[in-house]
Amino acid sequence: MRAGAALFGLVVVAGLVGLVQVAIGAGFIDEYTVPRPMEIAAALPRLVREEHVASRFLVSAAETFAAGALATVVGTALGAALFRWPLLRRSFEPWAAVLAAAPLVLAYPLFLVLFGRSSVTVVVIAFVSALPPVVLQTVSGFSSVRPVLLAVGRSFGLGRRSEFRHVLLPAALPSVFTGLRLALMFGLINVIGVEFLINLGGLGALINDLSERYDLPGTWAAIGFVVLVSVTFFVLLDGGERWLRQRG
Amino acid sequence: MLSVKGVSKRFGTASDGVTAVDDVSFDIRPGEFVSVIGPSGCGKSTLFNIIAGLQAATSGQVIVEGTAVRGPHAAVGTVFQEESCFPWRTVVDNVAFPLELSGMGKAERHERARHFIDLVGLRGFERRMPSELSGGMRQRVCIARTLAGQPRLLLMDEPFAALDEQTRLLLGDKVLQIQQQLRQTTLLITHSITEAVQLSDRVLVMTYRPGRFKRLVPIELPRPRTADAVTSPEFGAAVASLWADLREEASRGMQDAGG
Numbered sequence: 001m002r003a004g005a006a007l008f009g010l011v012v013v014a015g016l017v018g019l020v021q022v023a024i025g026a027g028f029i030d031e032y033t034v035p036r037p038m039e040i041a042a043a044l045p046r047l048v049r050e051e052h053v054a055s056r057f058l059v060s061a062a063e064t065f066a067a068g069a070l071a072t073v074v075g076t077a078l079g080a081a082l083f084r085w086p087l088l089r090r091s092f093e094p095w096a097a098v099l100a101a102a103p104l105v106l107a108y109p110l111f112l113v114l115f116g117r118s119s120v121t122v123v124v125i126a127f128v129s130a131l132p133p134v135v136l137q138t139v140s141g142f143s144s145v146r147p148v149l150l151a152v153g154r155s156f157g158l159g160r161r162s163e164f165r166h167v168l169l170p171a172a173l174p175s176v177f178t179g180l181r182l183a184l185m186f187g188l189i190n191v192i193g194v195e196f197l198i199n200l201g202g203l204g205a206l207i208n209d210l211s212e213r214y215d216l217p218g219t220w221a222a223i224g225f226v227v228l229v230s231v232t233f234f235v236l237l238d239g240g241e242r243w244l245r246q247r248g
Numbered sequence: 249m250l251s252v253k254g255v256s257k258r259f260g261t262a263s264d265g266v267t268a269v270d271d272v273s274f275d276i277r278p279g280e281f282v283s284v285i286g287p288s289g290c291g292k293s294t295l296f297n298i299i300a301g302l303q304a305a306t307s308g309q310v311i312v313e314g315t316a317v318r319g320p321h322a323a324v325g326t327v328f329q330e331e332s333c334f335p336w337r338t339v340v341d342n343v344a345f346p347l348e349l350s351g352m353g354k355a356e357r358h359e360r361a362r363h364f365i366d367l368v369g370l371r372g373f374e375r376r377m378p379s380e381l382s383g384g385m386r387q388r389v390c391i392a393r394t395l396a397g398q399p400r401l402l403l404m405d406e407p408f409a410a411l412d413e414q415t416r417l418l419l420g421d422k423v424l425q426i427q428q429q430l431r432q433t434t435l436l437i438t439h440s441i442t443e444a445v446q447l448s449d450r451v452l453v454m455t456y457r458p459g460r461f462k463r464l465v466p467i468e469l470p471r472p473r474t475a476d477a478v479t480s481p482e483f484g485a486a487v488a489s490l491w492a493d494l495r496e497e498a499s500r501g502m503q504d505a506g507g
Contacts, residue, residue: 148330155300155326156346156397157319166349170336 035217040224043217051206051218053225060191060202060229063119067126067187071134072180078131079138079176093139100132105193117198126190130183137179141172174244181237188233192226203229249433250276250299250401255308257294267458268294271308274452274464276401279431281424283444284452285490287498291459292437293329296405299435300326312401325399329406331386333378333393339365340374342389346397364392367426384408384415388422395426402427402434408443417475420446424473441494442478445469445486453490456497457504463493 017037023029024036047053082089082096108125115121145168153167195204203226210218257269268291276282286292297303299310301320310317312324333342340361341348347357365374368388378386387407394402404423408416420443427434427447438444444451445467453462469482477483 146330146332148328148332149334151302151328152326152332152334154302155320155324156349157322158349162349166345167334170334173336 032216035220039217040220043215043221044225047206047218047221047225051210051222053203053206053222056202056206057225057229058202059119060188060195060204063122063126063191063195063202064184064188066123067130067191068180068184070123070127071130071183071187074127075131075134075179075183076138076176079135079179080142082135082139083142089139093136096132096135099128100136104129105190105197108194108197112198117200119201121198122191122194122201125194126187129190130187133182133186134176134179137182138172138176141175141179142168144175145171174241177241177244181241184233184237185230188230249278249280249313250435251309251311252295252299253309253311255295255298255305255310257291257298257303258306269298269305270458270460272454272459272461273308274461276433276435278400278433280449281427281434281436281447282450282452283436283438283448284454285438285441285444285494286454286459286462287456287494287501288439289501289504290454290456290497292439292454293405295454295459296326296403296437300324300403302326322397323400325394325397325402327387327391327394327402327404327407329409331383331390331410333386333389335378337378338374339370339376339378339381339389342378343392343396345393361392361396364396365389367395367429368392369422384411384419387411387419391423391426395430395432400433402432403437404434405437406439407436409439416440416443417446417478421475423447428472441487441490445483445490446473446475446478451490453493454497456500462497465490465493 020029020034021037024031024034082093105125108121111121111125115124149167149171150163153163158166191202192204192207195201196208197204199205199208203222207219207222207226210222252272252274255269255272256267258265258267260266270291272295274282284292284295294303298305299317301310301317301324304318312321315321315323317324334345337345340358343364344352344357344361347360352360362371362374365371368391370385370388370392373381373385378389381389387410391404391407408419411419423434424447426432434447436444436447448467451465451467453465454460455462465486467486469477469480469486
């Protein structure tokens with residue numbers, strides 16, 4: 001059923017790409033704005049050979065993982081603190097929610113001034129954008145642990161620390177993992193976006209380079225590659241989350 | 249084994265509060281199966297929490313094996329009304345939980361856990377996750393987990409309340425078998441008269457709010473009992489006698505609720 005649905009989705013996307021190809025051939029879409037899909041596909045090997053797309057991907061991936069790891073460590077700790085101290089939660093949870101909805105990437109000039117035109121700026125912006133979902137999901141995960149599970153822990157004489165380790169954390173893990181999945185997705189989007197804006201580093205900078213050279217098939221191929229990376233990220237994380245939820 | 253002495257529990261302030269349990273006293277002898285029965289809102293679950301050490305009494309004392317209960321007590325094992333398996337652990341890891349806490353090695357605790365899984369009739373399900381089991385099976389996992397902690401007193405708060413009647417009767421059989429096999433001292437909180445009669449040596453009837461001790465009824469049906477016992481005239485007579493006590497209390501509860 002799932003495989004069938006995925007196949008149907010792929011066929012529809014392939015059909016739309018075919019439609020664009022036909023529309024360009026028939027002159028409905030200007031081919032100087034959108035190159036033919038076949039030309040874009042043909043540009044991919046060139047990206048690998050001449051534009052070192054693999055090493056660019058590694059830069060973006062490393063920046064994303066750095067931001068994601070930071071957001072995981074800081075976000076779960078902050079989430080646990082907000083859960084533990086209700087006053088803190090009432091004071092700061094709304095701010096975390098506001099931050100989650102804010103287009104932080106627009107504040108990139110501020111980060112440029114603070115951290116210079118370097119990978120640090122890219123990682124910090126991605127980290128700040130990835131942080132709110134981890135905090136919010138961690139708080140929500142801890143808060144929705146069924147009270148009876150805590151009562152079981154207490155009935156076996158668990159203290160505060162062992163209760164956290166044996167009951168609270170494993171019970172909240174699926175929700176925390178949803179936060180991590182969102183964090184990595186937000187992180188990737190912001191890494192590519194900031195790389196593009198400051199023209200530095202991985203795949204975002206590659207898109208910027210190619211577009212400034214008016215290499216439209218190359219630009220679209222690079223965008224396609226980024227989409228492919230996002231889809232791969234999503235599939236991997238979604239699989240991980242599904243596995244965790246089955247266990248939870 | 250267990251001595252409940254003048255236990256009372258009051259919620260709220262002195263002027264504007266509710267007395268949930270009022271001066272309840274009783275004893276349980278080793279190996280005995282006692283049920284506490286009463287209408288909804290009579291403070292049964294509050295009494296359960298106090299005996300389990302999960303809640304402090306306003307006055308009175310609970311004594312287990314000569315020691316006053318001041319918090320969760322290693323001698324008391326609890327099975328809760330709500331199904332409480334850890335969903336992230338397999339059946340065997342759920343049952344082995346108390347053994348893991350005691351620092352026992354994995355191979356040994358799994359071996360011991362298997363014994364209790366057998367006891368509740370779940371052999372073959374050791375590697376399953378709770379989400380793959382029915383409600384009745386999950387509750388049996390919880391019972392096995394509590395038994396694995398080798399409590400001297402097994403305390404159960406309406407453990408079959410969420411299950412259908414057939415499953416309740418069959419699980420009642422299972423609990424009886426286990427109790428006979430282990431000579432496990434057991435206190436069951438229930439609102440089911442059939443369940444109380446099927447399982448108990450004595451039934452303690454509580455009044456509707458505030459929960460007071462009304463009567464202690466000995467159940468003199470021959471053992472071993474099974475679910476088949478429910479069809480006997482003696483069983484019917486015991487149920488009728490308890491119902492006479494409970495009817496008055498349940499009616500008061502309904503009037504209170506505006507029914």
